[in-house]
Structures are given as C-alpha cells and as structure tokens.
Amino acid sequence: PPEVQFAGWSKIQNFDLTAFLDKKRIAADAVDLNVKLMKWRLLPELEPEKMQDLKFLLLGAGTLGCSVARTLMGWGCRHMTFVDSGLVSLSNPVRQSLFTHQDAAEGRPKAQAAAEAVRAVMPDAEVRHVQMEIPMPGHPHQSPDGLRKAIQQLKDLVSSHDVVCMLTDSRESRWLPSLLVSAAQQREEAEAAQAPPPLGLTVALGFDSFLVSRQTFLNAPAACYFCNDMSAPADSLAFRTLDQQCTVTRPGLSGLASNVAVELVAGLAQHRESFAAGYVAAGGGGSGGAAAAAASPLGVVPHQIRGYLADFRLAPAETEPFAK
Numbered sequence: 001p002p003e004v005q006f007a008g009w010s011k012i013q014n015f016d017l018t019a020f021l022d023k024k025r026i027a028a029d030a031v032d033l034n035v036k037l038m039k040w041r042l043l044p045e046l047e048p049e050k051m052q053d054l055k056f057l058l059l060g061a062g063t064l065g066c067s068v069a070r071t072l073m074g075w076g077c078r079h080m081t082f083v084d085s086g087l088v089s090l091s092n093p094v095r096q097s098l099f100t101h102q103d104a105a106e107g108r109p110k111a112q113a114a115a116e117a118v119r120a121v122m123p124d125a126e127v128r129h130v131q132m133e134i135p136m137p138g139h140p141h142q143s144p145d146g147l148r149k150a151i152q153q154l155k156d157l158v159s160s161h162d163v164v165c166m167l168t169d170s171r172e173s174r175w176l177p178s179l180l181v182s183a184a185q186q187r188e189e190a191e192a193a194q195a196p197p198p199l200g201l202t203v204a205l206g207f208d209s210f211l212v213s214r215q216t217f218l219n220a221p222a223a224c225y226f227c228n229d230m231s232a233p234a235d236s237l238a239f240r241t242l243d244q245q246c247t248v249t250r251p252g253l254s255g256l257a258s259n260v261a262v263e264l265v266a267g268l269a270q271h272r273e274s275f276a277a278g279y280v281a282a283g284g285g286g287s288g289g290a291a292a293a294a295a296s297p298l299g300v301v302p303h304q305i306r307g308y309l310a311d312f313r314l315a316p317a318e319t320e321p322f323a324k
Helices: 023-041 063-074 101-105 110-121 144-159 172-184 189-194 253-270 287-294
Strands: 055-059 079-084 126-131 163-166 199-205 209-214 304-308 313-317
Touching (some): 055 063, 063 079, 063 110, 063 199, 079 110, 144 172, 172 199, 199 253, 209 253, 253 304
Parallel strands (some): 055 079, 055 163, 079 126, 163 199
Antiparallel strands (some): 199 209, 209 304, 304 313
C-alpha cells in the first residue's frame, strides 16, 4: 500500500546551511563574539551595538587614520568613511598599518587604499572613500566655485556621520571641520532629539606627546582644538623644506593616541548621557567621582586626554570653550 511504501519519509525536513558555510558571515559572527565576550564575562551592562552602529568620518587616512580604523574594527564598527587627498608613499607602509609596499609602488590614493584594506580585513564593513583636499585657512584655492563646492561636500559628510575624527597632520586642516561640527550643535532641542549632531573628536601628535580632545556637544560645553589659540590658524607648511613638513613622532605614539581616542568614544557611547556626558574625575570629588565613573561601564569620559611617552603618563582633563 502507498502508506507503507512511503512510511517515515514525511518526517524529513530541509535546513538552510548557507550561514554555516559563508566565510563572510562566519567572520562577522566571530568579530562580534570578541566584543560580546566582554559583556557575557565581565560587563553585563555593556551594550556593544551602541558603539558598533555609529558612523565614523575619518578625516585623514595616514598614520592616525589607519590606527583609528584598526581599533574601530576591533570594536566591530563597520561604518567608516575615509577622506584624504594624498597618495601612498614609500615611507608610509611601515607606520600606516592599512597600506602595503604595493600600494606605495603604485602611488595609490590613500583614502581608496585604506577603504579596500578595511574591507579585506572585515568583508562585511560598509566603508566609503572620498578623495578630496580639506579647505584650509591661509592656503591658496583654485577658484571660489571650487572652494564653495569643497566646503559643501565636507558639510554634507559631517552631517551624515555620528563621529567626526580629525586625524590630519596640520593644525589648519582641522579648523573647518571643527567649525562645521560646532555649527551642527546649534539646533533646536526637538530637532536635535530627532537627528543628533555629530561628535567632534581631535587626535594630534607631537614628538613624544599626544592630544585627544572632544568638543562641545549640544548643551554640554567642552573646548575645541582651537580654544586655547592666541592666533588664527594659518599656512604652517609654506616655506618649509620637505623634512620640515613631515610629522616627526616616536613610532609607537600614533597607536597609543588612536587607541585612547577610540576607547573614549566607546566610553561615551555607553554613558547614560551619551556624547553629552560631563567629566568628573573618578578619584576626586567623593561620591560625585564615583557616580561619574558608574555612569558608563567603561569608566570616566574626560573632555581631553594628554599623553606623555617620556614618562608613560596620561593626563585627563575637563575643558571649557572660549566665550567668543
């Protein structure tokens, strides 16, 4: 009888094993597992998706840009845009970790090479690259129309990201991005709640010291990179020889500065007040310091951190913007 011939076959089911065979999917799960282990084993209150869902604009794809991108990948962050106008040179690959000798030999654009390198490491990353020169005060420009177009392009990039990382190698190249981030904070409360403005983050290197600084976010004041300046930014590269134009730093400094910067953003992302979090030193202020540390599972969130490699010291600080 038919029911005898096909006995038992009705219990067979089909399963989609694609997810178990797709190396890209497996790699993505493995990356996320690294971060989730912090939550499962040490910090139950950690919410990794608050960091991973952020969109990062990396202005500068050099030593700092490469190092910041590497640490972001460690957190499982997949949304990045590289902005740079330079080409990979033969001296770059040893200090700029996303580039190879082949990139330098071919003179490839830094932004493009960096974006492709991120995708090679993290195939599911959503990475863009923009080849452009950031308008700088004191520097010549091709035409008024070209300048207006570049400013508008940068403004659109700033407004479409959650964190703007200023990682360039000259002071004046940070001025316009800092200004655009500051202007984005001037919103009505209802508008800001619906579409929050970006956080401005600066990382700068000296020979054996570095600065990581966040600027005012909405109604939470903090000094920007230029608040302590006594003079306006100008062309710092004019009339300098090639060796004088190069940033001279100890090789290990950029990695330290970049890691501190990313970890600061991670701490802010976990904070109950997010990017508007204030800073109270955990060791000072009695119960106020303890409460500030407890506001983020990753600890306190300074406005500014200065690092000194000569004596292996970090100096966190609270800052205030100039009134004018």
